[in-house]
Amino acid sequence: MSEAGVDVQSVSFGYGATRVLEDVSLTVRKGEFFAFLGPSGSGKTTLLRLIAGFGQPERGRIMIGGRDATRLAPWDRNVGLVFQSYALWPHMTVGENVAFGLEQRRVGRAERDRRVRAALDLVGLAQFIDRRPAQLSGGQQQRVAIARTLAIEPDVLLLDEPLSNLDAGLRAGVRAELVELQRRLGLTTILVTHDQEEANAAADRMAVLHEGRVLQVGAPTELYDHPVNRFVAGFLGTANMLEGALDAEGFHTGGLLLPMPSGIAETGPPGRATLALRPQAITLLREGGALQARVLRAEFLGGHVRYTLEAGEGLRLVAEEPHLRGLAPLSAGSAIGLALDPAQATLLRQ
Amino acid sequence: MSATTEAAPARPFLARYRTEASPVQIVAALLVAAFLLAFLIVPVGRVFMVAFQAGDGAFTLVHFADFFRTSLFIESFWNSLYVASMSVVFASLIAVPLAVMLARYRFPGTALITTLGVLPLVMPPFVGAVAMQLVFGRNGTVNLLLMDWFGFRLDLMDGLNGVIFVQSLHYFPFILMNLTASLSNVDISMEEAGQNLGAKNFTLLRRIVLPLALPGYLAGASLVFVKVFDDLATPLMLNVTNMLAPQAYLRVTSVGLADPMGYVISVILVVVSVAAMGLAALLLRGRDYATQQRGGGGLGRRELSRRGLILCWCFVVPVLFLVLAPHIGILLLSFGTIWSFSPLPDGLTLEHYGTVLRETPQFITNTLLYCGLAGLIDVVIGVTIAWLVLRTKLPGRKLLDLAAMSALAVPGLVLGIGILRTYFDVKLWDGASLATSWIMLTIVLAVRRLPYALRASTAALQQVHRSLEEAAENMGAGKVTTLRRIVVPLMAGGLAAAFVTSFATAAVELSATLVLATRDVDAPLSFGIYLFMQSASGRGPGAALGVIAVLVVAICTFAAHRFAERERGRRTRSSDPRAA
Numbered sequence: 057m058s059e060a061g062v063d064v065q066s067v068s069f070g071y072g073a074t075r076v077l078e079d080v081s082l083t084v085r086k087g088e089f090f091a092f093l094g095p096s097g098s099g100k101t102t103l104l105r106l107i108a109g110f111g112q113p114e115r116g117r118i119m120i121g122g123r124d125a126t127r128l129a130p131w132d133r134n135v136g137l138v139f140q141s142y143a144l145w146p147h148m149t150v151g152e153n154v155a156f157g158l159e160q161r162r163v164g165r166a167e168r169d170r171r172v173r174a175a176l177d178l179v180g181l182a183q184f185i186d187r188r189p190a191q192l193s194g195g196q197q198q199r200v201a202i203a204r205t206l207a208i209e210p211d212v213l214l215l216d217e218p219l220s221n222l223d224a225g226l227r228a229g230v231r232a233e234l235v236e237l238q239r240r241l242g243l244t245t246i247l248v249t250h251d252q253e254e255a256n257a258a259a260d261r262m263a264v265l266h267e268g269r270v271l272q273v274g275a276p277t278e279l280y281d282h283p284v285n286r287f288v289a290g291f292l293g294t295a296n297m298l299e300g301a302l303d304a305e306g307f308h309t310g311g312l313l314l315p316m317p318s319g320i321a322e323t324g325p326p327g328r329a330t331l332a333l334r335p336q337a338i339t340l341l342r343e344g345g346a347l348q349a350r351v352l353r354a355e356f357l358g359g360h361v362r363y364t365l366e367a368g369e370g371l372r373l374v375a376e377e378p379h380l381r382g383l384a385p386l387s388a389g390s391a392i393g394l395a396l397d398p399a400q401a402t403l404l405r406q
Numbered sequence: 407m408s409a410t411t412e413a414a415p416a417r418p419f420l421a422r423y424r425t426e427a428s429p430v431q432i433v434a435a436l437l438v439a440a441f442l443l444a445f446l447i448v449p450v451g452r453v454f455m456v457a458f459q460a461g462d463g464a465f466t467l468v469h470f471a472d473f474f475r476t477s478l479f480i481e482s483f484w485n486s487l488y489v490a491s492m493s494v495v496f497a498s499l500i501a502v503p504l505a506v507m508l509a510r511y512r513f514p515g516t517a518l519i520t521t522l523g524v525l526p527l528v529m530p531p532f533v534g535a536v537a538m539q540l541v542f543g544r545n546g547t548v549n550l551l552l553m554d555w556f557g558f559r560l561d562l563m564d565g566l567n568g569v570i571f572v573q574s575l576h577y578f579p580f581i582l583m584n585l586t587a588s589l590s591n592v593d594i595s596m597e598e599a600g601q602n603l604g605a606k607n608f609t610l611l612r613r614i615v616l617p618l619a620l621p622g623y624l625a626g627a628s629l630v631f632v633k634v635f636d637d638l639a640t641p642l643m644l645n646v647t648n649m650l651a652p653q654a655y656l657r658v659t660s661v662g663l664a665d666p667m668g669y670v671i672s673v674i675l676v677v678v679s680v681a682a683m684g685l686a687a688l689l690l691r692g693r694d695y696a697t698q699q700r701g702g703g704g705l706g707r708r709e710l711s712r713r714g715l716i717l718c719w720c721f722v723v724p725v726l727f728l729v730l731a732p733h734i735g736i737l738l739l740s741f742g743t744i745w746s747f748s749p750l751p752d753g754l755t756l757e758h759y760g761t762v763l764r765e766t767p768q769f770i771t772n773t774l775l776y777c778g779l780a781g782l783i784d785v786v787i788g789v790t791i792a793w794l795v796l797r798t799k800l801p802g803r804k805l806l807d808l809a810a811m812s813a814l815a816v817p818g819l820v821l822g823i824g825i826l827r828t829y830f831d832v833k834l835w836d837g838a839s840l841a842t843s844w845i846m847l848t849i850v851l852a853v854r855r856l857p858y859a860l861r862a863s864t865a866a867l868q869q870v871h872r873s874l875e876e877a878a879e880n881m882g883a884g885k886v887t888t889l890r891r892i893v894v895p896l897m898a899g900g901l902a903a904a905f906v907t908s909f910a911t912a913a914v915e916l917s918a919t920l921v922l923a924t925r926d927v928d929a930p931l932s933f934g935i936y937l938f939m940q941s942a943s944g945r946g947p948g949a950a951l952g953v954i955a956v957l958v959v960a961i962c963t964f965a966a967h968r969f970a971e972r973e974r975g976r977r978t979r980s981s982d983p984r985a986a
Contacts, residue, residue, distance in 0.1 A: 108600055130601040143599035147617040147693065161605030208603055328701070 060121025060211035060244055062107060063088040067116035067362040069102060076102045078268045080116070084212075084246055089238050091247045091255035094265035095291070101140075102250045103265070104214050107246070109136040131160070132217060136210030139218040142201040144189035148201050150176070150200050151185040157208035170402075176200075178237070192395035195226050202234075206241070213238070213245040231258055252292050256280070264288050285404055296338075296373050298331040303402065307331050310371025312347065317398045330404040335362065338375035338402035346395020349373065354385045361385045367394065418903075428772055431798050434790050435806060441787065442809045445853050446941055449824030450676075450816055456827065457669040464613055469666040473674075479667070483674070487652040489569050490635040493629050497573035500725055501581035501626070507583075507718055509589035509711050515722055522722070523579045523586075525729050528960040529736070530932065531576040532639035533952035535961045536939050537574050537735030539563055539644070540745060547735075547749040568644045569624040572733060573634045575728055581626035586748075588622020589615065598961065614660070621693050628686035632679045636817035639916035639932075643939065651819050655920065663830060672820040681816050709984065736956070739949035760947035762954070769934035769951060773913050776844060776930050780852035781909035784859035785901055787852075792863040797872075803829050807860070818850075818917025825850055826921060843848035844928045850918045855908040865898025867893075910962035 062084040069077040077099045078144075084090040092100035105111055107118055109130035117126045123323075125133055142155055154175050158168040176182040179199035180184035191199055198218060205213060218234065235258050240246045249255050255262045256276040263273045272284045276292075286297055300309030307314040309331065316347045337345075340363065349367035356379070363386065365373045375394070386392060413572075460466035473479050504522065507513045526534070541547050542562045549559040592615060600614040616623075622853050638651040647656060654671035661667070710718065731880055738756050742751025762769070794803040829841035840846055870893055878888040916932040923929040926937070931951060938948030 108598075110601075130598070131604045135602070137599070137602045139595045139599055141593060141595050144596035145594065145596060145599070145614060145618070147620075156600070156605070157603030160609070204599075204603070219914045227645065280555055 061088070062244065062246065063117075064103070064107070065117045065119065065120035067103070067106065067113040067114050069099075069106060069111065069117065075266050077106075080265075080268070080270050082263050082270055082273055085261075087242045087244055089235065089245045089247070089260045090273050090304055091259035091262035091293075092265055093249060093252060093255040093262050094214075095250055096248075097267075099268040100250075100265045100271060100358060103215055104137070104216055104246060107212070108135050108214055109133050134141045134208065134210050135212045135214060136199075136205035136208060137214040138201050138205050138216065138218055140220060142189075142221070144197055144200055144204070146189055148188075149182065149185065150187050150189065150192070152198060153189065154204045154207050157204065161208065171207050175203040178206060183353060194222055195230060198222065200229070202237075206243075208378075211244070213243050215245065215247045216370040217248055217250070217287075219249070219251070227254075228257075234258065239270070256292075264291060267395065276360060281402075283332065283402060283404070285329055286332070289402060289404065294335055294374060296331075296333040298333065298371070300329065302327065302329045307401075310367065311369035312367060312371060314396060314401075315398050316401070316403070332358060332402040332404055333373075334398065334400060335374045335376040337397050338373060339395040339397070340375060340377050341393035341395055343393065345395055345398065347394040348383045349392050349394050351386045351388055351390045353388055356385055363392075365392070365394070418602075426473040431794065431800050435794055435800055438506060438787055438790055438794075438806055440804070444852075445702065445825070445849050446813055446816070446821070449821060449828045451822055451824075452827050453669050453672045455826040456666060457673045459666075460590050468663040469670045473667065473670045478648065479650075479671070482648050482650050482653045482671075485566055486635055487678075489566050489573070489641075490631045492570045492646070492920075493573040493577065493634040494631050496570060497578035497581050497630050498623075498627065500574065500577040500728075501585060502623070503721055504610045504725070505582050505585035505589055505619075506611070507722075509586050511708055511714070513710060513715075513716070513718055515719070518722060518726065522726060523582045524801050524963065525532050525733065526576045527845075528963055529550050529576070529732055529956050530639075530916070530952075530959075531572055531637070531767060532643040532932075533736060533918055533935060533949075533955060534576060535568075535572045535640050535916075536945065536949070536952075537732040537739060538568070538575075540739060541731045541735045542571070543568075550749050563644070565646055566649075569634075569646050569649070572644070572732075573630075574642055575732070576640075577630040577633055580629045581623065584622040584626030584629075585619055586622075588625075591622075592618045596767075614729035624686045624690055626684050631682050632743075632815075634946040635682070636679055636819070636889070637917070638677055638817075638819045638920060639936070643936070644649065651817065651917070654819060654823070658826070658921065663827060668823055669827075672817075672823055675817050676815065676820055679817065683765065683815065731955070736949050736952045739945060740953045742946065745945075746757055758950040761947045762799055762950045764878050766926070766951075767948075769929060769931045770954065772844065773931040776848045776851060777909045777912040779848045779910045780855060781905040783849070783852040784856050786910040787856060788859035788863035788904060789867070789897075789901065791860055792867045796864065796867050807864075810860050813853055813856050816854075818854055818915060818919075819921060821850060821854065822918035822921030825918075842922055842924045846928070847919065847922050847928070849916055850922060851912040852908075854915060854918060855912050858911065859908045859943065862904030863897075866897040866904070867898070870896045873935075899972055903966045906962045906966040906969065910959045910966070913958050952970060 057367045063180060064080055064082050064084075067077055067080045067281065068075075080099070080103060092103060094100045094220075102111070105127075106113055107120070109128060111126070113126060117124055119125065120135060125135075141269070145156075148156070151172055154172045155168055158171055163171065172185070173182060176185055177203055181196060181199055181203065184192060184196065189200065192200065198221070201220075219230060221232055231254060234247075247255065247258055259276060261273065261275050261354075262279065264271045264279065266287050272279055272288050280292050283292065283295075289295045290297065298307070298314075302308075302316070305313060306316045307329070314331070321368050347367055349365040351363055352366055352372075353364040355362045355364075358379070360376045360378050363375045363377065365375055367373060373394075383387075457469055458467070460468065504519050506517050508516060513519070539546060542560070543549065544559065544561065544564065546563070552559050562569060596618060596873060597610060597614055600610050604612060638655055641647070641649050641652045642655070646652065650671050654668045657665050657671070658668035692801055738751055739745060741754045741756070743753040743755050743757075745751035768808050787810070791803075791806050794800055795807050812861070815908075825846060826841045829846060832840040834840055834843055874892055874896070875888050878892045883891065911928070914932050916936060919930060919933050920936065923933045926934075928938070932955065935948050935951045935955065938944035938951060
């Protein structure tokens with residue numbers, strides 16, 4: 057159904073001396089569910105607003121559906137933005153809210169009524185058409201906001217932190233509904249979020265933003281498994297960041313030598329580097345093991361136990377072990393063997 | 407709490423009241439209630455009774471029938487309605503564009519508009535009225551120049567037009583302030599959502615922005631309507647007597663206290679005022695949008711195009727001229743020698759100030775005394791009611807609050823007439839009537855300004871969260887120490903602002919003052935201005951007094967603003983841990 061992809065080309069933006077976006081480029085493909093992921097202040101919402109036309113980039117271009125939209129006014133873009141606050145107009149009913157965009161497009165009365173109904177049906181709120189927004193729950197308000205946006209049949213759907221105003225218990229369900237709706241409509245969609253779990257679960261691909269730059273673009277598993285730098289590795293889940301030196305023997309850190317897969321050492325010159333290692337890539341061995349460690353702290357988290365360990369000369373490691381009935385967590389001070397899988401390690405050179 | 411719960415089965419009645427009211431609370435509440443009863447409720451009640459009472463004391467509607475049979479009264483009634491409505495229309499024409507500019511656009515003259523919104527308020531309308539005559543009147547500056555250059559004149563100041571003109575210019579800031587606040591509260595994303603769905607410029611304004619700001623507009627507009635409808639001093643100053651308030655005043659002062667017509671008109675004034683406010687409240691019901699909006703995008707001001715900028719200036723500059731006209735007029739009048747049938751005074755002199763300070767210094771000292779005392783009374787009663795409402799469970803505490811606030815709906819003229827009727831026969835030690843003594847004038851000023859002080863006190867006390875007191879008590883401080891060390895210091899700024907506001911607005915009160923002040927020696931500033939302005943030779947000294955009054959109000963307004971700002975600054979600093 058959706059005709060348009062979004063192409064952001066070398067966009068820079070700032071408020072006075074404050075730089076918000078610096079040379080940002082990325083491509084959102086037609087019909088794709090894309091996420092902008094980053095901490096607050098990373099510029100992700102600003103980028104989304106630039107795509108909607110709220111602000112002009114200082115440099116660069118924004119193409120929507122192959123058309124240069126950089127200088128288009130917000131009302132000439134046919135891009136649907138669902139606001140973080142929903143921005144439902146309290147002086148209009150649900151039906152009037154949804155009909156507004158159609159009125160602006162001079163859609164005839166009969167056609168308008170039909171499309172308002174259809175949009176509300178889509179989000180399952182047709183029975184609330186005559187209510188005021190204030191009479192609805194937060195989740196319902198959000199669905200009205202989505203229906204209002206979908207009613208104009210936008211080329212691109214933009215979602216600004218759509219789950220942040222919902223109770224924690226509602227989020228997973230609403231997220232699944234959003235994804236299902238997007239798949240059904242095949243609508244190019246961009247989601248802005250600071251929650252990596254939200255982005256991982258919903259997006260086909262995503263861009264990690266930090267301090268106004270795009271650090272990496274890719275599918276969620278790709279970014280998790282092959283982060284390009286410390287920030288991406290740390291922002292997407294937990295990772296042990298080991299500082300050390302790489303040479304032909306392997307990776308030297310904290311008085312230990314960690315073997316490396318044969319390919320890695322050849323990818324660049326030897327020297328200082330960081331090794332990122334996911335907690336679940338460290339296997340705890342009750343007996344034996346190439347490396348010996350001491351348990352500093354054990355945290356029982358339900359599905360798994362997280363251990364803080366010390367190995368070699370003061371090397372701190374976080375490891376996770378699935379918890380099963382009958383398996384007592386190791387107490388602080390116990391000695392333990394470790395097995396590291398070199399294939400799971402990511403070598404980061406800055 | 408737990409101790410009294412245990413005692414409850416043994417002495418249920420007493421125990422219940424012990425948890426809900428201490429003797430101090432009861433005494434405080436009774437004192438406040440007695441004050442309100444004596445100086446607000448009974449006098450206004452007397453006005454209503456007289457209006458509905460036949461000679462033998464029985465209930466009758468005959469006075470109202472008389473009222474509606476008298477063509478002068480009917481005419482006055484329609485005139486008052488007409489003047490109040492047209493004042494709202496013209497005030498809106500000035501205020502709405504200014505508010506939109508202020509809240510929605512990056513306009514370089516923002517500070518100017520803000521100033522525009524304060525300037526009229528520091529000039530009492532009855533002072534402004536005289537100056538407006540000199541600038542815009544039949545033989546005023548503008549018309550003399552128009553006659554010289556173009557051979558025609560504008561009858562802006564004739565009859566009802568003059569009242570509408572003066573009142574709209576004086577009261578438009580009420581609409582401006584309320585509407586600006588309301589517009590600023592509209593989350594910017596509400597507008598962006600409209601733009602995102604295809605609405606722009608005027609459609610956006612008409613469909614989204616103005617409907618959302620409607621509550622603020624209605625609040626301001628109803629206030630303007632009521633103030634103008636009830637006003638006595640401005641029409642009198644302009645020699646317009648065929649309106650309701652002047653008619654009531656003339657009946658009571660010329661025909662006498664026994665004439666029922668003054669009371670009938672008073673009742674009509676109160677009923678129309680209350681009805682107007684009630685109508686506004688009814689229209690506003692379910693439209694309090696401010697609380698329904700999440701997030702809050704702050705102020706999203708848009709850039710103006712060059713054409714828009716020119717349009718804005720073309721509006722702001724003439725408005726500035728209109729707003730400044732009474733100020734300049736009164737200043738010229740106070741320094742001018744003779745100013746008659748000429749665009750400007752013939753010469754400049756300090757003589758009028760000399761006259762005022764030499765011959766009638768009591769006007770100024772009286773005002774300082776009466777209004778200072780009235781402000782003090784207001785702060786004390788305001789804090790007491792606020793404390794009873796917010797910090798105790800005393801039965802009937804809300805009623806006290808309501809009674810004090812109801813003073814807003816009582817025109818000064820009506821309260822004055824009621825006081826006169828109730829206390830005229832009460833003689834003081836020197837044989838003078840209590841009703842016309844300076845003591846009563848002070849009390850009436852206090853009653854009239856109590857609502858402002860009460861709201862300010864309530865706001866100040868609300869900001870002192872209960873937990874701040876509990877923290878002090880937890881550290882071992884008793885009630886008195888907590889009050890002295892924690893509550894009072896935290897409320898000080900708000901109370902100072904309350905005092906200054908009461909003081910400044912009381913200083914330019916004229917409606918009740920006209921009714922109650924009889925002797926020159928006891929009269930305050932506002933009455934002095936009125937007296938001087940009655941004769942052509944007194945206009946200079948009257949204007950000098952007017953300038954002094956404007957200065958007093960301006961300084962007090964500035965001070966109140968500073969107190970409030972300082973408080974706000976302190977609060978935002980203390981709530982921001984980074985700056986601690």
